[in-house]
Amino acid sequence: IMYHPLPTLANPEDNTNDEYIELHNPTGSDVLLENAVGTWRIDGGVGYTFPANTTLGAGGYLVIVSFDPVLDLVARNAFLDSYVLANGVTMLCPYADKIANRGERSALGRPQAPEPPAGTISWVIVDEVIYSDQVPWSLDPDGTGKPLQRNLITTSGNNPGSWVVGVT
Numbered sequence: 001i002m003y004h005p006l007p008t009l010a011n012p013e014d015n016t017n018d019e020y021i022e023l024h025n026p027t028g029s030d031v032l033l034e035n036a037v038g039t040w041r042i043d044g045g046v047g048y049t050f051p052a053n054t055t056l057g058a059g060g061y062l063v064i065v066s067f068d069p070v071l072d073l074v075a076r077n078a079f080l081d082s083y084v085l086a087n088g089v090t091m092l093c094p095y096a097d098k099i100a101n102r103g104e105r106s107a108l109g110r111p112q113a114p115e116p117p118a119g120t121i122s123w124v125i126v127d128e129v130i131y132s133d134q135v136p137w138s139l140d141p142d143g144t145g146k147p148l149q150r151n152l153i154t155t156s157g158n159n160p161g162s163w164v165v166g167v168t
Contacts, residue, residue: 001131004101005082006145017075018082018145019099021046021064021106025056026153037111037121044128045104048095064092066099082145083168101142103132129157140165 005018021042025031033040033050042048048064056062069076069091076091099106107128111121129150133142137160141148149166156162 001099001106001129001149002141002147003099003103003131004133004141004143006143014098014101016066016098018079019066020079020083020147021048021095021099022147023056023062023064023108024150025058025060028058030058030060031056033110035110037113040108040110040126041123042095042106043109043123044106045100046095046097046106048092050092054092060090062090062092064095066094068093101133103130103134103137105130127157129163131163136160138163138165 001022002018002020005015007013008015008018011017033054033056034052039050039052039054041050042064054062065079067075067079069079079091080089105128108126109123110126112124114120114122131137131148133139138148140146145168147166147168148163150157150162151164152159152162
Protein backbone atom coordinates (compact mmCIF):
# COMPACT_ATOMS: atom_id res chain seq x y z
CA ILE A 1 0.00 0.00 0.00
CA MET A 2 1.42 3.34 -1.02
CA TYR A 3 -0.63 5.45 1.35
CA HIS A 4 1.43 8.65 1.62
CA PRO A 5 3.70 9.13 -1.40
CA LEU A 6 6.23 11.89 -1.86
CA PRO A 7 4.69 15.26 -2.70
CA THR A 8 5.04 16.64 -6.22
CA LEU A 9 5.03 20.20 -7.53
CA ALA A 10 1.59 19.60 -8.99
CA ASN A 11 0.32 17.98 -5.79
CA PRO A 12 2.39 19.14 -2.79
CA GLU A 13 -0.28 18.40 -0.17
CA ASP A 14 -1.77 15.09 -1.27
CA ASN A 15 -0.22 13.28 -4.20
CA THR A 16 -3.03 10.84 -4.98
CA ASN A 17 -1.73 9.88 -8.45
CA ASP A 18 1.19 8.05 -6.84
CA GLU A 19 -0.97 6.15 -4.34
CA TYR A 20 -1.73 2.50 -5.00
CA ILE A 21 -2.86 -0.77 -3.55
CA GLU A 22 -0.96 -3.81 -4.76
CA LEU A 23 -2.29 -7.33 -4.47
CA HIS A 24 0.00 -10.33 -4.67
CA ASN A 25 -0.97 -13.95 -5.14
CA PRO A 26 1.74 -15.96 -3.36
CA THR A 27 0.18 -19.29 -4.32
CA GLY A 28 0.93 -21.59 -7.24
CA SER A 29 -2.63 -21.28 -8.60
CA ASP A 30 -4.50 -18.52 -10.36
CA VAL A 31 -7.25 -16.81 -8.34
CA LEU A 32 -10.39 -15.68 -10.14
CA LEU A 33 -11.60 -12.58 -8.30
CA GLU A 34 -15.24 -13.50 -8.64
CA ASN A 35 -17.61 -16.30 -7.82
CA ALA A 36 -21.21 -17.26 -8.71
CA VAL A 37 -22.51 -14.38 -6.55
CA GLY A 38 -20.38 -11.61 -8.09
CA THR A 39 -16.96 -10.00 -8.22
CA TRP A 40 -14.62 -9.37 -5.32
CA ARG A 41 -13.97 -5.88 -3.97
CA ILE A 42 -11.68 -3.66 -1.94
CA ASP A 43 -13.58 -1.96 0.86
CA GLY A 44 -12.68 0.45 3.63
CA GLY A 45 -11.11 3.85 3.09
CA VAL A 46 -11.25 3.36 -0.66
CA GLY A 47 -13.69 1.30 -2.66
CA TYR A 48 -13.04 -0.77 -5.73
CA THR A 49 -15.00 -3.55 -7.39
CA PHE A 50 -12.99 -5.84 -9.63
CA PRO A 51 -14.19 -6.21 -13.22
CA ALA A 52 -15.71 -9.54 -14.23
CA ASN A 53 -13.18 -12.20 -15.23
CA THR A 54 -10.26 -10.58 -13.36
CA THR A 55 -7.69 -13.21 -12.53
CA LEU A 56 -4.71 -12.77 -10.26
CA GLY A 57 -2.20 -15.19 -11.71
CA ALA A 58 -0.10 -17.61 -9.69
CA GLY A 59 2.72 -15.57 -8.15
CA GLY A 60 1.29 -12.49 -9.86
CA TYR A 61 0.60 -8.89 -8.92
CA LEU A 62 -2.18 -6.37 -9.60
CA VAL A 63 -1.87 -2.66 -8.93
CA ILE A 64 -5.00 -0.60 -8.30
CA VAL A 65 -4.58 3.15 -8.86
CA SER A 66 -6.69 6.30 -8.52
CA PHE A 67 -6.48 7.37 -12.18
CA ASP A 68 -7.35 5.73 -15.48
CA PRO A 69 -4.02 4.55 -16.98
CA VAL A 70 -5.60 4.16 -20.43
CA LEU A 71 -7.07 7.66 -20.61
CA ASP A 72 -4.42 9.52 -18.58
CA LEU A 73 -1.12 8.57 -20.20
CA VAL A 74 0.74 11.39 -18.43
CA ALA A 75 -0.26 10.01 -15.02
CA ARG A 76 0.44 6.45 -16.17
CA ASN A 77 3.93 7.24 -17.44
CA ALA A 78 4.77 9.28 -14.33
CA PHE A 79 3.54 6.41 -12.15
CA LEU A 80 5.58 3.84 -14.08
CA ASP A 81 8.66 6.09 -13.90
CA SER A 82 8.21 6.72 -10.16
CA TYR A 83 8.00 3.07 -9.30
CA VAL A 84 10.22 1.57 -11.99
CA LEU A 85 7.54 -0.93 -12.91
CA ALA A 86 7.50 -2.88 -16.11
CA ASN A 87 5.20 -1.34 -18.70
CA GLY A 88 3.28 -4.61 -18.78
CA VAL A 89 2.21 -4.45 -15.11
CA THR A 90 -1.53 -5.01 -14.70
CA MET A 91 -3.02 -1.71 -13.55
CA LEU A 92 -6.68 -1.54 -12.57
CA CYS A 93 -8.58 1.65 -11.92
CA PRO A 94 -9.92 3.81 -10.52
CA TYR A 95 -10.71 3.21 -6.90
CA ALA A 96 -13.20 5.54 -5.24
CA ASP A 97 -12.00 8.23 -2.81
CA LYS A 98 -8.34 8.37 -1.74
CA ILE A 99 -6.03 6.40 0.52
CA ALA A 100 -5.70 8.13 3.89
CA ASN A 101 -2.24 9.40 4.79
CA ARG A 102 -2.71 8.76 8.52
CA GLY A 103 -4.15 5.24 8.37
CA GLU A 104 -7.37 3.40 7.69
CA ARG A 105 -8.94 0.02 7.01
CA SER A 106 -8.55 -1.73 3.69
CA ALA A 107 -10.10 -5.15 3.10
CA LEU A 108 -10.25 -7.59 0.23
CA GLY A 109 -13.64 -9.27 0.23
CA ARG A 110 -15.59 -11.80 -1.77
CA PRO A 111 -19.38 -11.90 -1.97
CA GLN A 112 -21.33 -14.63 -0.26
CA ALA A 113 -24.77 -15.78 -1.37
CA PRO A 114 -27.60 -14.31 0.65
CA GLU A 115 -29.40 -16.39 3.21
CA PRO A 116 -33.17 -16.29 3.22
CA PRO A 117 -35.20 -14.41 4.19
CA ALA A 118 -33.00 -11.29 4.17
CA GLY A 119 -31.79 -11.79 0.62
CA THR A 120 -28.85 -9.38 0.85
CA ILE A 121 -25.34 -10.30 -0.16
CA SER A 122 -22.82 -10.48 2.67
CA TRP A 123 -19.07 -10.17 2.33
CA VAL A 124 -16.36 -12.57 3.47
CA ILE A 125 -13.08 -10.86 4.30
CA VAL A 126 -10.25 -12.61 2.47
CA ASP A 127 -7.59 -10.32 3.94
CA GLU A 128 -7.63 -7.02 5.80
CA VAL A 129 -5.31 -4.39 7.20
CA ILE A 130 -5.98 -1.45 9.48
CA TYR A 131 -2.68 0.41 9.13
CA SER A 132 -1.50 3.57 10.84
CA ASP A 133 1.30 6.11 10.68
CA GLN A 134 1.79 5.63 14.42
CA VAL A 135 3.84 3.13 16.43
CA PRO A 136 3.69 0.09 16.48
CA TRP A 137 3.41 0.54 12.70
CA SER A 138 6.58 1.61 10.90
CA LEU A 139 6.81 5.37 10.45
CA ASP A 140 9.08 5.06 7.40
CA PRO A 141 6.35 4.82 4.71
CA ASP A 142 4.71 8.07 5.87
CA GLY A 143 5.45 10.63 3.13
CA THR A 144 8.79 9.12 2.12
CA GLY A 145 7.83 7.51 -1.17
CA LYS A 146 8.13 4.03 0.31
CA PRO A 147 5.17 1.63 0.43
CA LEU A 148 3.91 -0.41 3.32
CA GLN A 149 4.55 -3.99 2.16
CA ARG A 150 3.21 -7.24 3.54
CA ASN A 151 6.05 -9.64 4.30
CA LEU A 152 4.36 -12.33 6.40
CA ILE A 153 1.36 -13.94 4.74
CA THR A 154 0.84 -16.56 7.41
CA THR A 155 -0.08 -13.98 10.07
CA SER A 156 -2.93 -11.51 10.31
CA GLY A 157 -2.89 -8.52 7.98
CA ASN A 158 -3.78 -6.40 11.01
CA ASN A 159 -0.56 -7.38 12.78
CA PRO A 160 2.00 -4.55 12.35
CA GLY A 161 4.70 -7.22 12.45
CA SER A 162 3.33 -8.61 9.18
CA TRP A 163 4.42 -5.46 7.35
CA VAL A 164 7.71 -3.83 6.42
CA VAL A 165 8.83 -0.77 4.53
CA GLY A 166 8.84 -1.75 0.87
CA VAL A 167 11.09 -0.69 -1.95
CA THR A 168 9.97 1.20 -4.99
